[in-house]
Amino acid sequence: MSRKKLTRRQFVAATAMSSAALITAPYVRGAYAAGKLSIGFWDHWVPGANDASTAMVKEWAEKEKVEVSIDYITSNNKKIELTVAAEAQAKSGHDILQMYTWWPHAYAEQFEPVNDVVEEAIKQNGEVNDTVKYLGKADGKWLAVPATPGSQIKGPCSRIDLMKKHAGIDVQELYPVGAPPKADSWNMDTFLKAAEACQKAGFPFGIGLGETTDSVDTAGAIFQSFGAELVNAKGDVTVKTDEVRQALEYYKKLIAFLPPDAPSWDDASNNKWLISGRGALIMNPPSAWAVAKRDAPQVAEQCWTHGFPSGPKGRYAPFLPYFWGLWNFSKNKASAKSLLAFLSQPSSIEKFVAASGGYDLPAYAKMTTLKTWAEVGPPKGTLYHYPNPYNHQTLSIAASPAPPKIAQQIYAQATLTKMALRFAQGEKLETALAWGEGECEGFMRT
Amino acid sequence: MADVVVEHGRVARTASAHKRTGLHNALKRKSTVAFFLTLPLILLIALFVLYPALFSIHLATLNKSMQKFVGFGNFTFLFKRETFWMVVKQSCIFAVTAVFFKALIGFIVAHFVHNIPAKGQRKWRGMLLVPWVIPPAMSTLAWLWLFDPSYSAFNYTLSFFGIGPINWLGDAAWARFSVILVNVWYGAPFFLIMYLAALKSVPDQLYEAAAIDGANWWQKIWYVTLPMMRNIIAITTLFSLIVTFANFDIVRILTSGGPLDQTQIFATYAFRVGIESNDIPLGASVSLFMVPILAVAAIFILRDVNKRGNES
Structure with a gap:
C-alpha cells in the first residue's frame, strides 16, 4: 500500500493557493447567506405538533437562505417565564421567543x-379580538405577534350523557354542529343548578380553586360575566363594588357543589377529573378530551366542548393567547419578521391547527371555521364551537381590563380565587373584600 | 565605569536571586500550595455564589421596573404586607418544626443503626440514606401522587380502616403537615449519618465508666452522648436550618404555596412575586429577608462551637 507524503513546500503552496482562490472568488450566495436566526418555541404537548412547526420553519429557511436553530421550551414549572426573564436581563438569547399572555x-x-x-x-x-389587543399592544405599538400554537379558550368541556341525565341539559342541542349556538338558556343560574344536580348524582363539576391558571381563568370569566373588576382600566381599585359582591356570592354557592379538594387543584387535576369519569364538566381546552381519546375512549366519546354560561353582564370565556416576541437585541430582525409573517399566513395557521388536532386557536376572526374543528372526533363536531365561530361569547382574560402590569399580579397571585375561597370558607364578605383591596393596592407598585 | 557596571550587575543579580528565592519559598509554603489548589473552587464560588448574591442585593434595591434605586423601599413595602408576614410565620414554622423532627428522628435512628452488629450495618445505612440521595424534585412527585387531591394512595389505604378521605393538600393544616412530613422524610437521613459518625467517635470507656457509676440508659444519653455530640448537633442544626429555610422544590411541587398561601415559604413566595408576577426586585427582597437573621444565628452557633472546641 503506497501512501503519498505531503511535503512542507507542497502544503504551503496549497494553502496559499486556496487562500488566494477564496479571497479572489466572486461572491456566491451560499446556503445561509441571510444569516442566522435562533428561535425559542413553546414545547407543544400534542405529539407531532412541534414537527409541524419545525417543517414550516425549515421550508421558510430554505427559501430565505437563513440558518435557523429552534429550541422547544416547556411551559412546565414556568420554564418559559424563566427563559423570558433571563434573556431580558442578559439582553441575549433567542431572536424570537414564544411566550404567553402577560x-x-x-x-x-x-x-x-x-x-x-x-x-x-x-x-x-x-x-384580532380585544384580549389579544389588550395583551399584545401598547400605545399603538404591537409588542409581539399573536401566535397560533398554544393559544386556547378554556371553555366548558361537558359530558353529554351526564349533563343530559342529571341536569337535563342537552349540550349538543345548545351548541349544534354547523349551526349557531342556541344557548340563551345557558346562563349562570342554569349552570349553578346543573352543578348542584351533577354533584348530587356523584359527578361534580371539576372546577379548581387553586392558584394555577385554570382556576384563575374560570374565576376571571365568572367575575367578568357579573361585571366585577378588582381594578378598572384606569388603574383604580374597584374591589368594594356590588358587582364584585354579586360575583363572590355566586362563587360561594358554586363552591358548595365542587369537589372538596378543589382548593388544592392544579392545571392537571381537572383533566384527570374528566378522564377518570368522575366529573360532568370541566373548564379546559381540548387537551383533556384528546388524552381521554387515547386513555379513556368511552369518556372521550361523550365530551362536548362549548361556550361559557352567560351572566348578568354578558357571556365571557377565558382566552389565553400566545405571542411570538422579537427582542430588540436580536441581530437578525429582518429575517425574524419575515419568518413571523410567514407563520402568520393562512396556510401556516391551518397547518398549526391541523397538527395540534384543533387545540391551537388563531387569534384572527376569519380563521375560526377551519375544517379541523368540524371534523375531529369522536363525537364528530365535538370541537366545532371551541374556536367561538359565531362570536357569541366575549373572549377575555382574568383581571382585565386593569392595566396589564397590575392585572398580571392579580392573575399570578390568584387574587380572584383566593377571595372566593376565603368567603366560601366562612370569612365575612366585607373581610374578604378588604383583603382583596389590600392586595390590589400592593399591586400598584411601579 | 566597568566597576560600576559590575557592581550594578551584582546588585541586580542579587536582587533577582532574592526575588526568585522568595517566590520559590512562597511556592514551597504549604499554605500557598493549598491556596492555589483551592483557587478553582474559590473562583467557582465567586462566580456562582458570590456574584448572584451580590447581584440579588443590587436587585433588591431597585424599583419594580428596575430603573430606579429605592434603597430599602422594597423591604419597607414588604413589612406592610399581611401576606408577607404570613410567609415569615409559615417559613419559621416549616423550618423549625422540620429541623426539630429531622434531628429527633435522625438521633433515634442513628442509635438503632449504631447498635446493629457491624456486619449488617452497612445495608441499613445504605437503605436509610435512600431518601436523601434521590433528587427531591423526583421523590416529591411520588409524594404528590400519594397525596393526590382526588386519587390519594394514602386515602385509599385509610379507607379500609374507615378513615378519611383526608384533604391532604387542600386543607391548610393538612397541607402544612404534608410539606413538613416530606421535608423530614428527605432530610432525616442527613442527620442520621452525621449523628452516626458522631456516635462512633464517642469512646466506649465513657459508657463503661458511666455504667460503673450506675447510670441508666437515659443518663448515659444525657450525660455522655449528648455532651459529646453537642458540636455536631449544633452544626447540623444550623446547616439544616439554613437549607430548610431556603427550601423550594418540596413546597412548589406539593402545594405551590396553597391553599390560600398557607404553605407559602420564602423561596416559593419569592418565585411567585419575582418570576410569576414579574416583580424581580420584590422577589429578591423576599429571598434576602432571612439572610441577616440566619447570619446572626450562624455567628452565635459557630461561636459556641468554637468555644467548646477551645475548651476541649
Missing part, C-alpha cells in the same frame, strides 16, 4: 415593534 407587556421596552407583521396578518386573516 409577558409582552412585562418586557414591552425590550421588544421590537412588529406593527408591520401584525397589520399585514390582520389584513389577511381578519381582525
Whole structure:
C-alpha cells in the first residue's frame, strides 16, 4: 500500500493557493447567506405538533437562505417565564421567543415593534379580538405577534350523557354542529343548578380553586360575566363594588357543589377529573378530551366542548393567547419578521391547527371555521364551537381590563380565587373584600 | 565605569536571586500550595455564589421596573404586607418544626443503626440514606401522587380502616403537615449519618465508666452522648436550618404555596412575586429577608462551637 507524503513546500503552496482562490472568488450566495436566526418555541404537548412547526420553519429557511436553530421550551414549572426573564436581563438569547399572555407587556421596552407583521396578518386573516389587543399592544405599538400554537379558550368541556341525565341539559342541542349556538338558556343560574344536580348524582363539576391558571381563568370569566373588576382600566381599585359582591356570592354557592379538594387543584387535576369519569364538566381546552381519546375512549366519546354560561353582564370565556416576541437585541430582525409573517399566513395557521388536532386557536376572526374543528372526533363536531365561530361569547382574560402590569399580579397571585375561597370558607364578605383591596393596592407598585 | 557596571550587575543579580528565592519559598509554603489548589473552587464560588448574591442585593434595591434605586423601599413595602408576614410565620414554622423532627428522628435512628452488629450495618445505612440521595424534585412527585387531591394512595389505604378521605393538600393544616412530613422524610437521613459518625467517635470507656457509676440508659444519653455530640448537633442544626429555610422544590411541587398561601415559604413566595408576577426586585427582597437573621444565628452557633472546641 503506497501512501503519498505531503511535503512542507507542497502544503504551503496549497494553502496559499486556496487562500488566494477564496479571497479572489466572486461572491456566491451560499446556503445561509441571510444569516442566522435562533428561535425559542413553546414545547407543544400534542405529539407531532412541534414537527409541524419545525417543517414550516425549515421550508421558510430554505427559501430565505437563513440558518435557523429552534429550541422547544416547556411551559412546565414556568420554564418559559424563566427563559423570558433571563434573556431580558442578559439582553441575549433567542431572536424570537414564544411566550404567553402577560409577558409582552412585562418586557414591552425590550421588544421590537412588529406593527408591520401584525397589520399585514390582520389584513389577511381578519381582525384580532380585544384580549389579544389588550395583551399584545401598547400605545399603538404591537409588542409581539399573536401566535397560533398554544393559544386556547378554556371553555366548558361537558359530558353529554351526564349533563343530559342529571341536569337535563342537552349540550349538543345548545351548541349544534354547523349551526349557531342556541344557548340563551345557558346562563349562570342554569349552570349553578346543573352543578348542584351533577354533584348530587356523584359527578361534580371539576372546577379548581387553586392558584394555577385554570382556576384563575374560570374565576376571571365568572367575575367578568357579573361585571366585577378588582381594578378598572384606569388603574383604580374597584374591589368594594356590588358587582364584585354579586360575583363572590355566586362563587360561594358554586363552591358548595365542587369537589372538596378543589382548593388544592392544579392545571392537571381537572383533566384527570374528566378522564377518570368522575366529573360532568370541566373548564379546559381540548387537551383533556384528546388524552381521554387515547386513555379513556368511552369518556372521550361523550365530551362536548362549548361556550361559557352567560351572566348578568354578558357571556365571557377565558382566552389565553400566545405571542411570538422579537427582542430588540436580536441581530437578525429582518429575517425574524419575515419568518413571523410567514407563520402568520393562512396556510401556516391551518397547518398549526391541523397538527395540534384543533387545540391551537388563531387569534384572527376569519380563521375560526377551519375544517379541523368540524371534523375531529369522536363525537364528530365535538370541537366545532371551541374556536367561538359565531362570536357569541366575549373572549377575555382574568383581571382585565386593569392595566396589564397590575392585572398580571392579580392573575399570578390568584387574587380572584383566593377571595372566593376565603368567603366560601366562612370569612365575612366585607373581610374578604378588604383583603382583596389590600392586595390590589400592593399591586400598584411601579 | 566597568566597576560600576559590575557592581550594578551584582546588585541586580542579587536582587533577582532574592526575588526568585522568595517566590520559590512562597511556592514551597504549604499554605500557598493549598491556596492555589483551592483557587478553582474559590473562583467557582465567586462566580456562582458570590456574584448572584451580590447581584440579588443590587436587585433588591431597585424599583419594580428596575430603573430606579429605592434603597430599602422594597423591604419597607414588604413589612406592610399581611401576606408577607404570613410567609415569615409559615417559613419559621416549616423550618423549625422540620429541623426539630429531622434531628429527633435522625438521633433515634442513628442509635438503632449504631447498635446493629457491624456486619449488617452497612445495608441499613445504605437503605436509610435512600431518601436523601434521590433528587427531591423526583421523590416529591411520588409524594404528590400519594397525596393526590382526588386519587390519594394514602386515602385509599385509610379507607379500609374507615378513615378519611383526608384533604391532604387542600386543607391548610393538612397541607402544612404534608410539606413538613416530606421535608423530614428527605432530610432525616442527613442527620442520621452525621449523628452516626458522631456516635462512633464517642469512646466506649465513657459508657463503661458511666455504667460503673450506675447510670441508666437515659443518663448515659444525657450525660455522655449528648455532651459529646453537642458540636455536631449544633452544626447540623444550623446547616439544616439554613437549607430548610431556603427550601423550594418540596413546597412548589406539593402545594405551590396553597391553599390560600398557607404553605407559602420564602423561596416559593419569592418565585411567585419575582418570576410569576414579574416583580424581580420584590422577589429578591423576599429571598434576602432571612439572610441577616440566619447570619446572626450562624455567628452565635459557630461561636459556641468554637468555644467548646477551645475548651476541649
